[in-house]
Amino acid sequence: MKAALIRARVEAALEGRVLSPFADRSQQTIETVPTGVALLDALIGGLPRGGLTEIFGPDSSGRTSLLHAILGSATGREEECALVDASDTFDPWSAPGAGVDLRRLLWVRCVNLEQTLKVTDLLLAGGGFGLVAVDLGNVPPKLGRRVPLASWFRFRRVVEHTPTVLVFLEREPYAKTCATLVLRLEPGFENRNSKFETRNSKLERQSAPTVSHACLLHGLRPKVEVVRSRLPNTLTCVAHGQLSVAEEQLSAVSHQLSVFSHQLSDVADQL
């Protein structure tokens, strides 16, 4: 009875400002789109529309290739995509290899972070893009961390309730609680031992071994980890045994925390 009274009072206080203050947003259906990598889709359930996705990792961790796959998937659905390139590093010759239809890609070549944020604001305000990707992969984390949290909240609010997929490619995650999905990529090799052996032998011989191009790039195995996800399908995939037990627990805790922080941030926004 007391809870009902409190609920009624809160609803009355927020009337006109908040439509349904006690609605469980975690139960809302989040539409996802495929990333272009089938097994990754099975792991995370796809990228959320109307949400902010962060993909971060060091160099040669496969984040750019993953971004190209995402762009290829989006252009394959005949959606218009935008790529805001903070450091002008996009390679148009690599992208078609991932299925990117360059005619459907708007490429904005920026020279600094300020331009990048401005352009992202303009693109999101204009609307209509199926995917807006922001490549901060070469922006030093020291600068990236200076992006005010208000900007990330603004991006999240603008893209919310729209069919646009907003993807940030970074070295570190910057959006904190504003992100719907955070993926970490780490570089790796299929046969690390042989790699180290090669390295040791190199040091002994004081000369780098020459291999074929295919051999050099063969066996790279970057790892992907779901750091944060509000997508319900992510847990389902974990339950199917795609991850180890420890990772499953970590993901579950991460998911719980993300849901909780999402609710907190929503309440903060509404108030």
Next chain:
Amino acid sequence: MFACIFIPDFPVCAVTRSEPALASRAVAIVDGTPPVANVVAMNEQAHSAGVKLGMPKLTVAEIASVEVRHRSPAAEASAHAALLDLGLVFSPRVEETALDTVVLDLVGLDRLIGPPEEAARRLATRASELGLESNIALAANPDAAVHAARGFPGVTLIPAGEESERLGPLPVEVLAPPPETLDTLRRWGVHTLRALAALPTPELSERLGQLGVALQKSARGATSRPLVPAEATLRFKEAMELEYPVELLEPLAFILGRLLDQLCARLAARSLATNEIRLRLGLENQSSVVSSQLSAEDNGQRSLKLETGSSKLDSSNSSFIIHHSSFSSIRLPVPTRNSKLLLKLLLLNLQSDPPPAPVVKVTLAAEPVKPRVAQGGLFLPLSPDPEQLELTLARIAGVVGKGNVGSPELVDTHRPGAFRMQRFSSKLETGNSKLEIRKSKTEARKSRSDSFNPSFIIHHSSLFFSSPRPLAPSPSSEQSSIVNRQSSIGLALRVFRPPLPAKVEVRDDRPVRVDAFGARGEVVLAAGPWRTSGDWWTDEPWDREEWDIALWSVVCGQLSAAKDNGRRTTDDVLYRIYRDLASGTWFVEGIYD
């Protein structure tokens, strides 16, 4: 039935059409070379305030309630074009009787535009929408309609057979006789058309000749002549000569807004739209004219074109000017007549490329095209609204520059990394042979580069890079190949623009150590070299030796990221480096990521 549209005080109307605020005020138009400028036209309010024709400008300027403007041939030409457009909305046969008068042939159009009363009402409404305060008259013959429109204010409808009676009260001046003939008539005491019509024809012929007979016939409204229809040209141009030079963009925006409103209203009247807007700005004391053109031209790339040596004498200010023209092209992907959208695009263009001197004349021209016909669908893929997209692109271009926004297009060359930016459009033209050719070339290039770009596959919770053609067959590689065939994507390269100069230590013709800003360390593995060259027959040949390397130890970021990432990691970073064989200099081209 013929309809005549007459604009009284046409020079005044032409000016007030550009400056609507003057419509309710007393306005006098002066013409002539300063300081000798006299009144050539005025409206009723100015006449009531005491302004007379031929009055010197200085005298008129002493009357505080009267606004004095110089006669603007450009504004009059625009007003006349609008008048002609108005006529062509209703009838395909329109005669340009005078600068301020057009006659429409409405025969057979009853079912289309209604009875004469309805036609007259619609003509008046449309004229008001175009900013033209007009007299409209409908009569059975063109001359009667013209005389009625020039003599009676508002809308006049003269039924057939009543021309003589209805035109009778009008003064003989509406017939525009020669001055000596008019003096003769006045000496006879003939002041109205009724009096002229009542004169005996033989005696009138004896005294005034055929001219007198023709005048009498006109006074009776009994003339019969074929209409001389004007050629229906699609020229949409609006111009305004400014009284004072404009230096700031904000007041210029108001002027552009007015001109665009008029232009779009004319386009709407003709059921047309535009995908090309040309803006021409006349500058003060610069002896030059700057033109900026928003048009649908090749690739949307801005091109600068200077035209020198063409000179002419400007009649408006009698100064010798030389035309320097600079054109900037912006493609409007879809036809529009949204004046607000066009205004924003023009302002964004002017913000990025402001005129170098105060503006004294503004000319806007639109290329007419058929309006866009689009039907929405529930299952269409997501794409931005073309008009909104154009505005967004213009704003982004203002931030990053026009050459830094667009869609990349691969160039048909073997030069590494060659591409060009083309205009991004949300509406793709399918079936275009040019695109098909480009696509086939892209696919051909892609197939060539497949051997250099290993695929990117995912396996369990890890992502794999795997070569499509491993050298040594093994069970794991076979499995990878199977997965690869299922879902493979190209390995991406992050390119440094410009490439980073590097110091590379070479032993046994192989790089063993690289030292560049952001990329420093021992070479773990190296693949190469791949030697390519081309364009030796041009001024920009290229000849290079390419290596793909894996660096170990210090894995730095690139560019300014070196400080944050100058730490040792346990994983290698794959780079593409190359040596320019012409200069022998090494460069780091990019990172495989």
